[in-house]
Amino acid sequence: MRVTIREVASTAGVHYGTVSRALNPDTAHLVAKKTRERVQKVADELGYTPNTIARGLKKNRTQTVGVVVPDIASPVIGHLVRGVEDRLSPHGYIALVANTDDDREREQTQIRALMGRSVDGLIVASAHLSGPTLEELAEHRIPVVHANRHGHGESIASVTSDDAPGVYSVVDHLVRLGHRRIAYLGGPLDTSTGQTRSQAFRFAMAEKNLAVDEKLVVHAKTFRTKEGEQLAAALLAAGEEFTAIVAGNDMLAIGCLDTLRTHHIACPDDISVVGFNDMPFVDKLSPPLTSVKVPHYDIGTEAAALMLQLMHAEASSPRTVLLPVALVVRESTGAAQVP
Amino acid sequence: MRVTIREVASTAGVHYGTVSRALNPDTAHLVAKKTRERVQKVADELGYTPNTIARGLKKNRTQTVGVVVPDIASPVIGHLVRGVEDRLSPHGYIALVANTDDDREREQTQIRALMGRSVDGLIVASAHLSGPTLEELAEHRIPVVHANRHGHGESIASVTSDDAPGVYSVVDHLVRLGHRRIAYLGGPLDTSTGQTRSQAFRFAMAEKNLAVDEKLVVHAKTFRTKEGEQLAAALLAAGEEFTAIVAGNDMLAIGCLDTLRTHHIACPDDISVVGFNDMPFVDKLSPPLTSVKVPHYDIGTEAAALMLQLMHAEASSPRTVLLPVALVVRESTGAAQVP
DNA sequence: AATGATTATGCAAACGTGTGCTGTACATCG
DNA sequence: CGATGTACAGCACACGTTTGCATAATCATT
Numbered sequence: 172m173r174v175t176i177r178e179v180a181s182t183a184g185v186h187y188g189t190v191s192r193a194l195n196p197d198t199a200h201l202v203a204k205k206t207r208e209r210v211q212k213v214a215d216e217l218g219y220t221p222n223t224i225a226r227g228l229k230k231n232r233t234q235t236v237g238v239v240v241p242d243i244a245s246p247v248i249g250h251l252v253r254g255v256e257d258r259l260s261p262h263g264y265i266a267l268v269a270n271t272d273d274d275r276e277r278e279q280t281q282i283r284a285l286m287g288r289s290v291d292g293l294i295v296a297s298a299h300l301s302g303p304t305l306e307e308l309a310e311h312r313i314p315v316v317h318a319n320r321h322g323h324g325e326s327i328a329s330v331t332s333d334d335a336p337g338v339y340s341v342v343d344h345l346v347r348l349g350h351r352r353i354a355y356l357g358g359p360l361d362t363s364t365g366q367t368r369s370q371a372f373r374f375a376m377a378e379k380n381l382a383v384d385e386k387l388v389v390h391a392k393t394f395r396t397k398e399g400e401q402l403a404a405a406l407l408a409a410g411e412e413f414t415a416i417v418a419g420n421d422m423l424a425i426g427c428l429d430t431l432r433t434h435h436i437a438c439p440d441d442i443s444v445v446g447f448n449d450m451p452f453v454d455k456l457s458p459p460l461t462s463v464k465v466p467h468y469d470i471g472t473e474a475a476a477l478m479l480q481l482m483h484a485e486a487s488s489p490r491t492v493l494l495p496v497a498l499v500v501r502e503s504t505g506a507a508q509v510p
Numbered sequence: 511m512r513v514t515i516r517e518v519a520s521t522a523g524v525h526y527g528t529v530s531r532a533l534n535p536d537t538a539h540l541v542a543k544k545t546r547e548r549v550q551k552v553a554d555e556l557g558y559t560p561n562t563i564a565r566g567l568k569k570n571r572t573q574t575v576g577v578v579v580p581d582i583a584s585p586v587i588g589h590l591v592r593g594v595e596d597r598l599s600p601h602g603y604i605a606l607v608a609n610t611d612d613d614r615e616r617e618q619t620q621i622r623a624l625m626g627r628s629v630d631g632l633i634v635a636s637a638h639l640s641g642p643t644l645e646e647l648a649e650h651r652i653p654v655v656h657a658n659r660h661g662h663g664e665s666i667a668s669v670t671s672d673d674a675p676g677v678y679s680v681v682d683h684l685v686r687l688g689h690r691r692i693a694y695l696g697g698p699l700d701t702s703t704g705q706t707r708s709q710a711f712r713f714a715m716a717e718k719n720l721a722v723d724e725k726l727v728v729h730a731k732t733f734r735t736k737e738g739e740q741l742a743a744a745l746l747a748a749g750e751e752f753t754a755i756v757a758g759n760d761m762l763a764i765g766c767l768d769t770l771r772t773h774h775i776a777c778p779d780d781i782s783v784v785g786f787n788d789m790p791f792v793d794k795l796s797p798p799l800t801s802v803k804v805p806h807y808d809i810g811t812e813a814a815a816l817m818l819q820l821m822h823a824e825a826s827s828p829r830t831v832l833l834p835v836a837l838v839v840r841e842s843t844g845a846a847q848v849p
Numbered sequence: 850a851a852t853g854a855t856t857a858t859g860c861a862a863a864c865g866t867g868t869g870c871t872g873t874a875c876a877t878c879g
Numbered sequence: 880c881g882a883t884g885t886a887c888a889g890c891a892c893a894c895g896t897t898t899g900c901a902t903a904a905t906c907a908t909t
Contacts, residue, residue, distance in 0.1 A: 175895060186859045203857060223627045225895035227563045228864050244588040253583040256609055265623055268607055270595055284604060288562045425794060455764060457796030514865060525889045530867060542887060564865035567894050
């Protein structure tokens with residue numbers, strides 16, 4: 172059996188209420204220094220650890236935040252979760268992670284499971300969030316922070332990468348290299364990143380006074396390399412000429428590289444390829460992939476920081492954080508092929 | 511405010527104890543079908559969800575298992591955790607993950623934090639586990655399963671990959687290609703995988719009647735690419751001849767490839783390189799890395815399965831699971847250079 | 850020395866469940 | 880018809896804390 176506050180009290184010769192106060196930083200000033208020290212010592216000797224469950228029941232706070240992600244096995248998500256953890260744990264909070272596979276039903280189930288465990292807050296990095304679930308969350312008045320995705324309007328706090336300038340810098344980079352006919356292989360339009368980047372691409376092209384050939388714009392249904400391969404092949408088969416592909420993320424870009432290789436098309440000599448996210452090891456690909464560095468770890472820490480603010484109900488603070496990204500030029504982009 | 515069992519009871523016109531029994535599958539048979547159905551209906555209408563915290567306090571079980579990992583951001587660990595989650599969640603359990611960075615102190619802190627939250631079990635994939643902590647765990651009589659690492663003796667359940675045959679198949683593969691002078695660049699000897707694979711290498715070499723040149727055996731302090739680079743450079747600088755490097759994992763192997771490239775040594779033409787784990791995307795490296803596929807996802811599911819057994823205290827079952835690995839031959843290994 | 854102010858501690862009621870025990874109503878049996 | 884058994888529901892305590900309130904102890908002030 173685990174040692175309780177009463178045992179500490181009896182061996183220290185004080186009432187258990189006093190022990191509670193002595194051990195709690197907020198109330199420690201209410202107990203005399205002498206007894207506080209004695210209690211502290213006895214608690215250490217007995218190896219007392221407060222029962223978080225009992226405390227949670229009483230205070231209605233569990234020092235736990237739920238983290239809802241599409242897939243913890245994905246490298247970018249892993250870094251995000253790591254950031255959350257690192258920022259949260261010094262404050263005594265711990266993360267409860269749940270995978271959804273971007274599946275609406277599973278999302279709902281997982282969020283319910285988290286709510287049932289009385290998490291103090293919810294960081295949501297999963298793509299969708301169905302209506303009923305959102306309502307439930309509102310009912311429980313539980314703080315919610317969106318990470319790596321935009322919220323519904325501005326009502327929900329969110330922290331994301333500032334993708335638009337990133338996409339612009341990609342297009343700018345390609346244009347400077349002489350590219351004019353640029354294909355776009357984007358991610359799912361029902362995800363926040365898929366949509367944002369797609370719009371940003373059109374905007375950037377307009378900015379450069381370049382026409383967007385609709386035949387050169389395709390969108391994947393998932394962010395998987397396999398689909399990148401297929402869509403890249405489809406772009407090639409369409410017969411429209413182009414000298415560069417901007418991909419919605421690195422996975423899709425890797426698919427492109429594979430397809431180019433199987434078609435014996437040289438990259439970057441014939442066609443340049445750009446990814447997004449700058450995942451680990453894309454610098455080791457052949458050719459090393461030009462990409463846009465997205466600070467997923469920092470997204471995690473910022474989301475956690477925002478969550479801490481919300482939970483402690485500090486004065487209203489900036490609710491929407493945009494983190495800067497940076498183009499990383501490598502060898503998958505080069506001068507446009509002369510026609 | 512959240513709806514409690516008492517509200518359900520009063521609107522259904524029964525005692526709250528009855529509601530508790532009616533809603534709990536194990537005790538539902540104790541209440542008449544008619545009232546049980548009425549209670550059920552009222553509970554649904556009111557949107558009652560049992561308070562897991564209160565239940566946890568009473569039953570001393572939280573339907574939660576702690577998962578202690580070195581770094582959730584690492585791709586292999588991500589897959590492992592994913593496996594744990596997938597196997598656990600259908601049973602209503604949820605995973606509480608904690609990173610340790612393989613740091614002894616942090617390990618202790620995190621495990622304490624998990625224990626304080628009354629987890630029902632602990633899956634430990636972190637490298638070390640210092641003495642005092644182990645004792646604490648034993649005191650609490652909490653089920654522990656080691657994943658991806660061997661336990662202390664056979665007293666603790668564990669599930670790992672069967673690395674020895676994997677290493678043997680690597681050496682065998684190289685020998686068949688004509689390699690005789692083979693270097694070993696292993697992981698930290700104070701980690702389970704580092705030690706197992708190192709021993710297995712010596713054993714495999716002996717099996718093949720090949721001498722192990724101690725100047726060609728080095729061990730990293732961490733599993734990082736940077737250290738792979740440095741140690742590979744050190745091997746080259748040592749002046750001993752060799753035609754192949756067996757690395758303790760893919761990260762170290764990637765470091766080797768980088769060093770070979772900067773030294774303008776061709777791989778595999780001059781020196782072959784083999785990794786271990788078969789991480790995502792090592793097939794996209796240049797050259798694509800020959801490696802040993804370790805089923806980290808399955809290690810996760812198996813560890814979770816074992817944990818479920820232990821928690822439900824089913825009859826004593828196989829406590830040590832070894833999962834098979836498979837050599838995946840790619841282009842980083844080739845025929846030995848003729849002298 | 851008595852009074853008031855301040856500080857330190859004890860007391861006990863919650864928080865929302867689970868569950869052993871008790872009591873009641875009804876059926877069954879001799 | 881009385882005794883016994885069975886099925887169901889109520890009662891109240893316990894799980895380990897926190898915390899408002901009351902009380903005791905200490906100290907300063909007049």
